[in-house]
Amino acid sequence: MRSFLLLLLILSTSALRGQSYKFDFGNGPVAKGYEQVLPSMAYDAARGYGFLEGKSPKAVSRGGNALTGDLISSDSPFFFTVDVPEGNYDVKVILGGSEAPSSTTIRVENRRLMVDKTDTKAGKQQKKQFSVHVRYPEIAGTDKKVRLKSRELEYFHWDHQLTIEFNGEAPCVASVEITPNTSAPTVFLAGNSTVVDQANEPWAAWGQMFPVFFKPGKVVIANHAESGETLKAFKGARRLENVLSMMKPGDYLFIEFAHNDQKPGGSHVEPFTTYQEMIREYVAAAEAKGGIPVLVTSMHRRRFDEDGKIINTLEEYPEAMRQLAQEDGIALIDLNAMSKTLYEAWGVEASKKAFVHFPAGTFKGQMEDFADNTHFSTYGAYQLARCVVEGLRKTDLKLKKYLKKDIPTFDPAHPPRFEDFYWPLSPNVSVIKPDGN
CATH class of the missing domain: 2.60.120.430 (Galactose-binding lectin)
Structure with missing residues (x-):
């Protein structure tokens, strides 16, 4: 039945x-x-x-x-x-x-x-x-579903609807027309809390900022990342299978994992062995569908030494991805290197604006200070997305032709001021830190 x-x-x-x-x-x-x-x-x-x-x-x-x-x-x-x-x-x-x-x-x-x-x-x-x-949690052509975490059951992006948020100082709309687009290439994002569409203020990630940089109608960004995921867990929850069920020749798969993969436990992988093996598995699966894999090295955590330089807490994982990309001829966006430049340009104090650092009482129900050095504010997530865009421009991928023409070049060594960034707050707020660190 x-x-x-x-x-x-x-x-x-x-x-x-x-x-x-x-x-x-x-x-x-x-x-x-x-x-x-x-x-x-x-x-x-x-x-x-x-x-x-x-x-x-x-x-x-x-x-x-x-x-x-x-x-x-x-x-x-x-x-x-x-x-x-x-x-x-x-x-x-x-x-x-x-x-x-x-x-x-x-x-x-x-x-x-x-x-x-x-x-x-x-x-x-x-x-x-x-x-x-x-996207639906049901996997097309099968009787399987993505294994969602309990919090995901309330997320807009897993219901069977398209939900549009009209925000701003005075939002005003006269009409909406929604038309299927079956020809544009899809860019699937696979990653963790640093990539995911964060559902609630004040949390954010670069994947949810990424779509605004592309020409409408020419490409579609499909962010399937989820907080707390690893290469193993993403596959085990059938998220990769769900992506592959929708992938067509000419689509892209961006892969960014490391923060949670380096931790002890059942999902742990070693950088130059099992980590690379899992990435190659993702790459092979995408290529079998006619897709184009793109590797993205994970950005640094916000941790400075006494001289104001970033401490590498991700150990050898970014380098393992760089070497794999070089050996296998896979496109690479070195977000890890750009984030080091970006964070050091901000410095110890200004960089807090890019992460979820807010005193108690800033948001409804927030009884304690936020001091998260992994997850981004909307300002920080937007700048990381600009880094990814800049990294894309340096590749040979056809995808870069679909970037909007009016996007200025981005130099991580000279980031724009926090005071010049505009983001009207969404109504949904959470005081619970996303999975992962």
Whole structure:
């Protein structure tokens, strides 16, 4: 019976893969071919879309064009979610248009950054597009599922929906159009808490910042990393199998592990033997699917010596990955080397801004100081993502052609100031440190 129900799910999902979803936000006339979205429409499973719990946005109607003449705005973040099949999608939005200026930042699923701060003048609008990956815990073509950790059961990126977070000083949206993208290459990310889409403030990782640097429609970032994972655990939980079930020729697999793999226990691997063997296993699996592996050396932890130089707590693991890449002719992004330069450029005190260092009371329910030297603040995660982008530019990978043209070069020796970084806080906060160290 279970296999029969799973078959029905797969067949129904396949039938829907070509479907587009068009939503006209506001209480005015509804554009042809669009579904109307009113502020009062909380998510309903029967309907298949709606707003999540939180402060309700308001409708604004200016008249005129049915699609752009009405909209929904708010003075606080709001979440809109849609039931969609697993896969890649291009999302087009029309922002702004109210009688007052608007400012909108867009994230999806677990705070995955898609559209940076977008300002519109009163009555003016902007069109934006981004590409997003939606995944299911069910592994396509099998009766297996990814073995999720208990905390993951509440994560947006494991439900059967696409959840869009409209944030900023005055988020304002007139329409949303979601269309399947079956042709663009997918970049799958395999890693731990330094890569994962962290679900809650104030934690962040470079993988959730990565999508915003790529041209929409040309490539899709699929971050399958999870906190606390190792090469062995990632495979054992069927996360690698899930990635491979979706991989097509020309897709990429970025591999970044070391922080947890070096620790004693059942997942421990030795740098120049079992660590390299496991990486080669991942590489071979990706290549068997026609995928392109990319190795990313793990960034340093924040630990300085008395002279303000970074202490290498990752021992020989980064060097083992470098040597493997050289021996096997695999593309390498040396994030480990760039992070050393970056941290030392910040120095002992300024580098705290890049990590989760916050005094007690900064966030709701935070009774103790945060002093985490492994996990990043949103500012730090963004700078690490810029390092990865810069490392990508130095490779021969075709993927670098899909980077946005207006991205300036990044020099880890001269990082931008924390005071110039903009990140409107998401409503979801956790005082629990992510797995891994």
